Amino acid sequence: xxxxxxxxxxxxxxxxxxxxxxxxxxxxxxxxxxxxxxxxxxxxxxxxxxxxxxxxxxxxxxxxxxxxxxxxxxxxxxxxxxxxxxxxxxxxxxxxxxxxxxxxxxxxxxxxxxxxxxxxxxxxxxxxxxxxxxxxxxxxxxxxxxxxxxxxxxxxxxxxxxxxxxxxxxxxxxxxxxxxxxxxxxxxxxxxxxxxxxxxxxxxxxxxxxxxxxxxxxxxxxxxxxxxxxxxxxxxxxxxxxxxxxxxxxxxxxxxxxxxxxxxxxxxxxxxxxxxxxxxxxxxxxxxxxxxxxxxxxxxxxxxxxxxxxxxxxxxxxxxxxxxxxxxxxxxxxxxxxxxxxxxxxxxxxxxxxxxxxxxxxxxxxxxxxxxxxxxxxxxxxxxxxxxxxxxxxxxxxxxxxxxxxxxxxxxxxxxxxxxxxxxxxxxxxxxxxxxxxxxxxxxxxxxxxxxxxxxxxxxxxxxxxxxxxxxxxxxxxxxxxxxxxxxxxxxxxxxxxxxxxxxxxxxxxxxxxxxxxxxxxxxxxxxxxxxxxxxxxxxxxxxxxxxxxxxxxxxxxxxxxxxxxxxxxxxxxxxxxxxxxxxxxxxxxxxxxxxxxxxxxxxxxxxxxxxxxxxxxxxxxxxxxxxxxxxxxxxxxxxxxxxxxxxxxxxxxxxxxxxxxxxxxxxxxxxxxxxxxxxxxxxxxxxxxxxxxxxxxxxxxxxxxxxxxxxxxxxxxxxxxxxxxxxxxxxxxxxxxxxxxxxxxxxxxxxxxxxxxxxxxxxxxxxxxxxxxxxxxxxxxxxxxxxxxxxxxxxxxxxxxxxxxxxxxxxxxxxxxxxxxxxxxxxxxxxxxxxxxxxxxxxxxx
Numbered sequence: 001x002x003x004x005x006x007x008x009x010x011x012x013x014x015x016x017x018x019x020x021x022x023x024x025x026x027x028x029x030x031x032x033x034x035x036x037x038x039x040x041x042x043x044x045x046x047x048x049x050x051x052x053x054x055x056x057x058x059x060x061x062x063x064x065x066x067x068x069x070x071x072x073x074x075x076x077x078x079x080x081x082x083x084x085x086x087x088x089x090x091x092x093x094x095x096x097x098x099x100x101x102x103x104x105x106x107x108x109x110x111x112x113x114x115x116x117x118x119x120x121x122x123x124x125x126x127x128x129x130x131x132x133x134x135x136x137x138x139x140x141x142x143x144x145x146x147x148x149x150x151x152x153x154x155x156x157x158x159x160x161x162x163x164x165x166x167x168x169x170x171x172x173x174x175x176x177x178x179x180x181x182x183x184x185x186x187x188x189x190x191x192x193x194x195x196x197x198x199x200x201x202x203x204x205x206x207x208x209x210x211x212x213x214x215x216x217x218x219x220x221x222x223x224x225x226x227x228x229x230x231x232x233x234x235x236x237x238x239x240x241x242x243x244x245x246x247x248x249x250x251x252x253x254x255x256x257x258x259x260x261x262x263x264x265x266x267x268x269x270x271x272x273x274x275x276x277x278x279x280x281x282x283x284x285x286x287x288x289x290x291x292x293x294x295x296x297x298x299x300x301x302x303x304x305x306x307x308x309x310x311x312x313x314x315x316x317x318x319x320x321x322x323x324x325x326x327x328x329x330x331x332x333x334x335x336x337x338x339x340x341x342x343x344x345x346x347x348x349x350x351x352x353x354x355x356x357x358x359x360x361x362x363x364x365x366x367x368x369x370x371x372x373x374x375x376x377x378x379x380x381x382x383x384x385x386x387x388x389x390x391x392x393x394x395x396x397x398x399x400x401x402x403x404x405x406x407x408x409x410x411x412x413x414x415x416x417x418x419x420x421x422x423x424x425x426x427x428x429x430x431x432x433x434x435x436x437x438x439x440x441x442x443x444x445x446x447x448x449x450x451x452x453x454x455x456x457x458x459x460x461x462x463x464x465x466x467x468x469x470x471x472x473x474x475x476x477x478x479x480x481x482x483x484x485x486x487x488x489x490x491x492x493x494x495x496x497x498x499x500x501x502x503x504x505x506x507x508x509x510x511x512x513x514x515x516x517x518x519x520x521x522x523x524x525x526x527x528x529x530x531x532x533x534x535x536x537x538x539x540x541x542x543x544x545x546x547x548x549x550x551x552x553x554x555x556x557x558x559x560x561x562x563x564x565x566x567x568x569x570x571x572x573x574x575x576x577x578x579x580x581x582x583x584x585x586x587x588x589x590x591x592x593x594x595x596x597x598x599x600x601x602x603x604x605x606x607x608x609x610x611x612x613x614x615x616x617x618x619x620x621x622x623x624x625x626x627x628x629x630x631x632x633x634x635x636x637x638x639x640x641x642x643x644x645x646x647x648x649x650x651x652x653x654x655x656x657x658x659x660x661x662x663x664x665x666x667x668x669x670x671x672x673x674x675x676x677x678x679x680x681x682x683x684x685x686x687x688x689x690x691x692x693x694x695x696x697x698x699x700x701x702x703x704x705x706x707x708x709x710x711x712x713x714x715x716x717x718x719x720x721x722x723x724x725x726x727x728x729x730x731x732x733x734x735x736x737x738x739x740x741x742x743x744x745x746x747x748x749x750x751x752x753x754x755x756x757x758x759x760x761x762x763x764x765x766x767x768x769x770x771x772x773x774x775x776x777x778x779x780x781x782x783x784x785x786x787x788x789x790x791x792x793x794x795x796x797x798x799x800x801x802x803x804x805x806x807x808x809x810x811x812x813x814x815x816x817x818x819x820x821x822x823x824x825x826x827x828x829x830x831x832x833x834x835x836x837x838x839x840x841x842x843x844x845x846x847x
Contacts (some may be wrong), residue, residue, distance in 0.1 A: 060084035098126035173253025186271025194575035305340025380406030463567030520595030574680035588646030612668035661721035723788025730763035786816035
């Protein structure tokens with residue numbers, strides 16, 4: 001088509017102004033749009049027109065589609081992202097041969113739809129229409145029928161050419177019939193919609209799988225499609241969203257729909273974060289993150305190399321598959337698993353080989369694998385054994401709980417990770433001697449499990465009898481005359497003392513029934529002498545456990561003595577719990593338990609003395625005391641607390657959930673090094689356990705929403721509390737006590753509001769005004785804190801990621817979502833540490 005003469009351009013613009021003076025969703029061959037004119041879909045959901053990106057340094061204009069009802073312009077599609085209009089005004093017309101054309105102020109063609117489609121012209125009687133789903137369609141032979149099933153009149157549509165966003169109903173994948181490949185590519189920046197560094201697309205071959213590329217390098221993979229799910233996205237299920245992957249010889253694509261059509265949702269590739277993100281619009285205002293990927297360190301592509309797999313529930317994250325060992329033990333020991341693993345015994349390529357099953361796995365990358373759609377699993381095994389290059393096999397389709405077809409890997413197995421829930425089994429080829437050794441080890445474990453089960457059953461019967469006997473004694477005691485109401489049954493403790501040749505003394509050690517604690521037992525006389533008989537001027541604090549006294553031992557060592565109060569809501573169990581846990585933990589950022597005292601009804605814990613008391617005395621003290629905490633010191637305290645929690649969660653021999661992280665439970669030594677204390681309500685998790693339930697919720701206003709409401713606690717509960725504490729350290733204000741009258745927000749809500757507005761540095765404690773401060777470091781801490789207080793535990797980062805984000809100045813951090821829990825005025829200012837709220841939960845099993 002020949003472009004119209006330059007002299008006609010003003011006439012086209014004038015015609016556009018006249019023809020589109022009333023909002024319409026259609027553009028025919030007699031009309032055009034320019035300047036601020038727009039098309040608007042029939043239901044008023046989307047708008048199409050020219051826009052200049054906010055923050056752009058010049059007046060480059062783009063033709064785009066954005067939401068019509070959202071105050072903040074959110075562009076979901078750009079036509080001319082590679083060729084902006086640099087000589088205004090831009091004009092959109094529908095040419096005589098049915099193409100959409102963008103002309104600039106000199107009548108030059110900037111973009112046309114056939115350039116995007118790669119095809120010739122379309123039939124006459126063309127019409128362009130913007131639909132309520134955000135699709136811009138060009139039809140011939142008459143108007144499109146927006147709700148009809150037939151699409152034979154559609155000559156071109158914007159849904160075939162996504163930019164950085166997928167809307168409900170759009171496809172991501174490859175159409176073999178039309179030759180169209182639908183990918184999404186990030187914007188170069190928030191002010192530049194030209195193609196950026198990241199692309200999310202389907203890679204054909206083997207089983208369907210979607211990859212996130214940065215340039216030519218893969219950074220994330222969805223995991224192969226197994227007919228039921230993308231094995232790297234096992235939580236891709238929601239009652240609000242319908243997700244679909246279609247794979248057949250004609251086309252392979254991913255798409256999604258929203259159950260409620262009134263809900264606005266978009267799937268975006270964020271080039272700044274290097275993530276694919278799903279957002280929904282809240283009617284109250286603002287986009288809320290539904291989920292994002294990569295989600296955790298194990299989502300990094302091929303993090304553990306060939307024949308290695310990643311598991312966020314263990315430390316270190318990387319492990320070798322059974323029958324393999326690290327190629328570089330030195331690099332593996334420092335957390336670098338990219339070198340992968342090598343076989344411990346070579347294959348014989350024949351009858352001397354066998355298979356070992358690994359479960360709950362994200363399937364290895366399968367783009368180079370071979371798929372046999374109609375093959376049985378038995379036949380698949382034989383084919384793999386007959387191929388010397390075969391490394392593993394699995395079912396190609398597990399939909400409906402039935403294994404169908406076969407996928408065979410004749411390449412190294414990479415990008416595997418293990419989940420806590422069932423995903424799929426993979427059959428790894430090993431030398432038969434390795435299979436036999438693994439089978440023997442598994443049999444030994446099963447025998448141990450059987451013995452444990454029998455012991456547990458017998459113990460259960462005995463415990464049931466003991467419980468019945470205890471109830472009988474309780475009712476008898478209740479019927480008897482009242483005695484000392486405040487006396488705790490301290491003599492009921494089952495902690496045992498070991499006697500030496502000199503009898504019991506302050507040099508004896510204490511042990512539990514489970515393990516020797518190698519803990520010093522102080523005599524009561526020693527404690528009384530050290531604290532001057534618990535003199536009032538020796539008292540330095542008071543907690544839920546009881547009073548804390550400063551003491552000085554005979555050798556001059558200063559200690560803190562925590563004495564269990566008879567009126568305390570905590571009791572013997574908390575005392576035993578703290579002794580059992582903290583005596584086994586050794587870390588620079590954990591307070592050191594020196595010993596304990598058990599004498600009659602007395603129960604006391606003896607700690608190393610912290611000269612600067614607890615963190616809350618500084619950050620919530622008067623302005624002069626807060627001034628002592630310069631930003632550098634505050635940042636070091638935040639980093640130290642993070643390292644202490646990382647040790648508890650991932651690096652210690654036991655996995656410990658603290659459950660009561662707060663500023664008053666962080667002590668500061670004479671060098672202001674933070675030490676986590678008070679393990680009275682902490683819980684120890686098994687190696688593969690990630691979540692537990694409780695019927696008694698004990699804690700403070702630092703509690704995560706899932707713990708406060710449902711009694712569910714995990715590592716992510718501590719991480720939520722850590723996030724609250726970081727905001728308090730930055731601001732010098734309590735989350736509980738802070739309240740913004742104008743915005744009706746507590747500290748979490750206020751921090752989130754300032755973060756969205758780009759004013760997060762305003763949160764900085766006024767006491768630090770005028771002192772040197774690294775504002776980028778402050779913003780990073782606030783961003784990490786907001787990530788930690790996400791409503792959904794799955795979105796909160798692990799402590800290993802938090803430590804890395806805090807330590808790395810140039811790290812790209814995820815965008816935080818709105819904080820969890822009540823972010824408005826607190827209904828109560830009272831602490832919860834002295835109360836135990838009874839809850840009813842539907843499940844009490846741990847995972």
